[in-house]
Amino acid sequence: MHDMRTIAEDSRLLLKKAEKDGIETVWDRFEAQQPSCGYCEMGLSCRICVMGPCRIDPFGEGPQKGVCGADADIIVARNLCRMIAAGAASHSDHGRDLVEVLEAVSEGRAPGYSIRDEQKLKHLAIEYGIAIEGKQILKIAGELAYAMQEDFGTRKKELTFVKRAPAKRQEIWKKIGITPRGIDRETSEMMHRTHMGVDNGWLSLLLQGMRNALSDGWGGAMIASEVSDILYGTPMPVQTSANVGVLKADHVNIVVHGHNPVVSEMILLACQTTELVDLAKQKGAKGINLAGVCCTGNELLMRHGVAMAGNHLTTELVLATGAVEMMIVDYQCIMPAIASVAACYHTKMISTSDKAHFPGMVHREFHPDNAKVLAIELIKEAIENFECRGNVYIPTEPVASIGGCSVEAILKVLGGTPTPFIDAIKAGLIRGAVGIVGCNNPRIRQDYGHVTLTKRLIENDILVIDTGCVAVATAKAGLKMPESVKYAGAGLAKVCTQLGVPPVFHIGSCVDNVRILVLLSALANTLGVDISDLPVAGAAPEWYSEKAVAIGVYFVASGVYTVLGPMPPITGSMNVVNLLTQGLNDVVGATFAVEPDPEKAAVLIRRHIEGKRQKLGLDSMTI
Amino acid sequence: MKKVMVHPERCVGCMQCMMSCATAHSQSKSLFTAISEKPLPKPRVHVGAGRYGEGFPNRCRHCDPAPCLSACLPGAIFRDHATGTILINPERCINCASCAMACPFGVIRYHQEYSAPIGKAVAVKCDNCLERQIPACVEVCKSGALTYEEPSSAMKRKTDEVARSICADAMKENTTPGFALLNAVKRAEVRMREEKSCTI
Numbered sequence: 001m002h003d004m005r006t007i008a009e010d011s012r013l014l015l016k017k018a019e020k021d022g023i024e025t026v027w028d029r030f031e032a033q034q035p036s037c038g039y040c041e042m043g044l045s046c047r048i049c050v051m052g053p054c055r056i057d058p059f060g061e062g063p064q065k066g067v068c069g070a071d072a073d074i075i076v077a078r079n080l081c082r083m084i085a086a087g088a089a090s091h092s093d094h095g096r097d098l099v100e101v102l103e104a105v106s107e108g109r110a111p112g113y114s115i116r117d118e119q120k121l122k123h124l125a126i127e128y129g130i131a132i133e134g135k136q137i138l139k140i141a142g143e144l145a146y147a148m149q150e151d152f153g154t155r156k157k158e159l160t161f162v163k164r165a166p167a168k169r170q171e172i173w174k175k176i177g178i179t180p181r182g183i184d185r186e187t188s189e190m191m192h193r194t195h196m197g198v199d200n201g202w203l204s205l206l207l208q209g210m211r212n213a214l215s216d217g218w219g220g221a222m223i224a225s226e227v228s229d230i231l232y233g234t235p236m237p238v239q240t241s242a243n244v245g246v247l248k249a250d251h252v253n254i255v256v257h258g259h260n261p262v263v264s265e266m267i268l269l270a271c272q273t274t275e276l277v278d279l280a281k282q283k284g285a286k287g288i289n290l291a292g293v294c295c296t297g298n299e300l301l302m303r304h305g306v307a308m309a310g311n312h313l314t315t316e317l318v319l320a321t322g323a324v325e326m327m328i329v330d331y332q333c334i335m336p337a338i339a340s341v342a343a344c345y346h347t348k349m350i351s352t353s354d355k356a357h358f359p360g361m362v363h364r365e366f367h368p369d370n371a372k373v374l375a376i377e378l379i380k381e382a383i384e385n386f387e388c389r390g391n392v393y394i395p396t397e398p399v400a401s402i403g404g405c406s407v408e409a410i411l412k413v414l415g416g417t418p419t420p421f422i423d424a425i426k427a428g429l430i431r432g433a434v435g436i437v438g439c440n441n442p443r444i445r446q447d448y449g450h451v452t453l454t455k456r457l458i459e460n461d462i463l464v465i466d467t468g469c470v471a472v473a474t475a476k477a478g479l480k481m482p483e484s485v486k487y488a489g490a491g492l493a494k495v496c497t498q499l500g501v502p503p504v505f506h507i508g509s510c511v512d513n514v515r516i517l518v519l520l521s522a523l524a525n526t527l528g529v530d531i532s533d534l535p536v537a538g539a540a541p542e543w544y545s546e547k548a549v550a551i552g553v554y555f556v557a558s559g560v561y562t563v564l565g566p567m568p569p570i571t572g573s574m575n576v577v578n579l580l581t582q583g584l585n586d587v588v589g590a591t592f593a594v595e596p597d598p599e600k601a602a603v604l605i606r607r608h609i610e611g612k613r614q615k616l617g618l619d620s621m622t623i
Numbered sequence: 624m625k626k627v628m629v630h631p632e633r634c635v636g637c638m639q640c641m642m643s644c645a646t647a648h649s650q651s652k653s654l655f656t657a658i659s660e661k662p663l664p665k666p667r668v669h670v671g672a673g674r675y676g677e678g679f680p681n682r683c684r685h686c687d688p689a690p691c692l693s694a695c696l697p698g699a700i701f702r703d704h705a706t707g708t709i710l711i712n713p714e715r716c717i718n719c720a721s722c723a724m725a726c727p728f729g730v731i732r733y734h735q736e737y738s739a740p741i742g743k744a745v746a747v748k749c750d751n752c753l754e755r756q757i758p759a760c761v762e763v764c765k766s767g768a769l770t771y772e773e774p775s776s777a778m779k780r781k782t783d784e785v786a787r788s789i790c791a792d793a794m795k796e797n798t799t800p801g802f803a804l805l806n807a808v809k810r811a812e813v814r815m816r817e818e819k820s821c822t823i
Contacts, residue, residue: 004816004817005816034636034672034676035634035636035638035670035671035672035673035676035677035678035679036636036676037635037636037637037638038634038635038636038637038678038766038802038805039635039637039766040637041635041805042635042801042802042805045637055637055765057765057766057767058635058766058799058801058802059633059766059767059799059802060799061767062764062765062766062767063765443812444812444815444816445815445816448815566808566812567804567805567808567809571801571802571804571805572801573801574800574801577801577804594808596808596811596812596815597811597815
């Protein structure tokens with residue numbers, strides 16, 4: 001049974017342990033939910049107003065319109081657009097929190113935080129039109145934070161980072177009127193338009209949905225990624241390891257879970273202080289071991305090589321090791337069930353964000369001014385919890401992996417310009433590149449979609465760049481070491497061996513998907529083409545969240561063909577399905593495809609890449 | 624005489640029939656107050672999940688002869704001859720579970736009911752909503768998985784459907800492509816999860 005749930009050995013063994021310990025997991029709850037509601041799965045239920053709730057009968061005999069008169073097309077489009085709005089809001093609010101830390105640093109209100117990448121700060125300040133000559137670093141930081149905060153509002157005609165996109169792409173956005181104007185504005189307008197009696201054109205709703213997603217990709221999330229680099233350093237290649245075996249039986253284990261490095265960076269600092277390490281030793285441990293799960297783990301992994309205990313569906317199982325003294329969470333993707341798992345062991349659960357409270361957790365709120373002190377307090381409590389530990393079961397050995405492949409790091413390896421990569425594509429050694437991103441979802445056997453698709457692509461000479469839960473899955477599967485070229489086709493292996501890099505690049509957390517946009521823009525600009533002309537694609541084989549919807553839509557709206565694993569709730573409207581999978585090609589030069597089987601998804605992607613190669617006048621194959 | 628018909632291919636698994644049934648068998652007959660009643664009203668129709676997660680509303684067939692009725696030693700189970708409905712007298716029920724064991728469809732449950740003696744768990748099953756014009760489960764079903772109609776008209780409709788399905792032109796016709804698409808994806812997901820050999 002556990003084999004059906006996951007392909008990851010650590011998960012499989014810990015599922016057995018969890019079963020023995022009587023712990024309910026996400027898979028049990030998924031099964032208890034079957035059958036899931038077909039109206040909801042098809043996007044045909046509407047809870048927007050209280051004349052309803054309404055649903056449309058997909059068989060055509062029952063109601064075909066909601067109380068207000070909205071038909072299936074309108075209801076499906078409104079529901080999808082609200083998912084985009086929620087996803088965009090999540091990344092963008094994450095970005096806002098970082099900008100607030102940047103502001104606090106500039107005002108000297110954030111002890112422990114600093115400007116770690118001054119060059120990037122200056123570079124971004126120039127991009128934002130800030131004069132930096134003769135100004136002190138903190139002054140520039142303050143002015144940049146102010147300028148970025150303006151991007152959130154409604155005072156601009158377009159977001160600053162829109163200019164990073166290739167000129168042809170900007171033209172497309174202008175032509176169809178989806179250039180994002182303000183980060184909060186687009187989400188706010190999306191919510192307005194989907195209110196009863198506002199926008200009832202399913203096409204115009206979806207266009208605003210794309211603008212809203214672009215305000216995330218080229219706005220909120222991009223700010224989140226860039227400001228994280230300023231505050232915590234731009235990632236450079238770093239050795240790390242992954243799977244639940246990164247926990248150490250003889251150490252105090254602390255796991256960070258969530259997304260925003262604002263908390264996890266301070267936790268890391270605290271774990272490194274000599275007094276606390278000494279205290280851990282006094283208590284009989286060999287030291288303090290910090291590990292991550294989810295994207296805040298990716299943030300620490302990218303910048304400091306902090307080991308990764310697991311991805312989304314492993315978050316509960318990590319606790320079933322009985323080896324975790326404390327789990328510290330911030331926000332997003334933290335299952336509210338998780339504290340009830342911790343309750344079976346000695347693990348202390350701490351929530352830290354004023355925005356995110358969880359049942360069964362102790363709430364200790366982090367703010368820029370108290371973060372350093374609070375982090376030390378918490379680690380002290382975690383160390384004291386070490387002696388309460390019961391039996392420990394850490395079933396696997398960690399797998400070595402390389403992280404830290406920021407755009408800056410990739411360009412550095414290539415000698416400062418994307419040209420060597422472009423030459424390898426032109427020569428056909430590398431057929432193209434694919435960004436595989438997104439979550440885990442109990443609908444798909446954990447990591448099966450990610451690992452299978454990645455393997456099929458690299459063995460066919462397609463470079464894979466991944467983020468989020470995918471990045472953790474492929475690290476666990478051993479695909480992220482220079483030796484992993486043994487899984488790659490001859491051409492890709494040759495290029496990777498020459499450069500000394502793995503065939504799969506870990507480019508970061510989920511907000512770091514914007515690094516893919518930056519990279520694609522650099523490639524397109526070097527070639528003088530649009531992103532949609534490049535032999536590239538996106539995939540989200542195991543996606544589950546609203547954030548993933550926003551990401552998928554900003555990929556497609558930026559010209560990247562994107563293959564989803566699970567079906568989004570849109571099948572109630574074949575108009576919406578046809579637009580997203582075919583019609584959008586004429587609008588933004590890219591479409592979605594849905595294919596849960598990664599073997600078939602790989603074929604779709606290879607076919608797409610060869611098609612783009614042919615259009616660019618490069619050699620191409622028939623797939 | 625009208626009967627409740629089940630059309631499993633139309634069930635979208637929303638479970639509204641269950642909620643509506645529990646409400647119809649509550650004291651207050653209102654969802655919002657029913658949820659705070661003691662004992663908590665429970666549904667008599669249950670939606671199960673098929674191999675691919677497809678819904679199926681499982682409901683008493685009111686069999687004739689009824690195995691539950693034959694198995695009931697205290698004579699608590701009886702047939703309402705006017706409607707053919709199999710009913711249970713909670714006063715007589717001794718909670719022995721013989722009827723549940725005899726039932727081939729697993730539609731008899733045991734719990735307290737406001738209409739039964741206080742504190743006593745009794746056998747409970749579908750009563751065809753005899754107090755209502757239309758059974759609650761049918762009334763709430765918007766996808767047509769449950770209908771309340773004359774068997775003759777349902778049979779005629781089915782006959783016509785079969786007749787149409789053998790017509791060459793109709794073979795291509797798919798009136799609900801979206802539902803078929805969703806189901807295709809769900810089937811693929813389940814098959815992938817169940818795949819024995821992991822080829823990666």
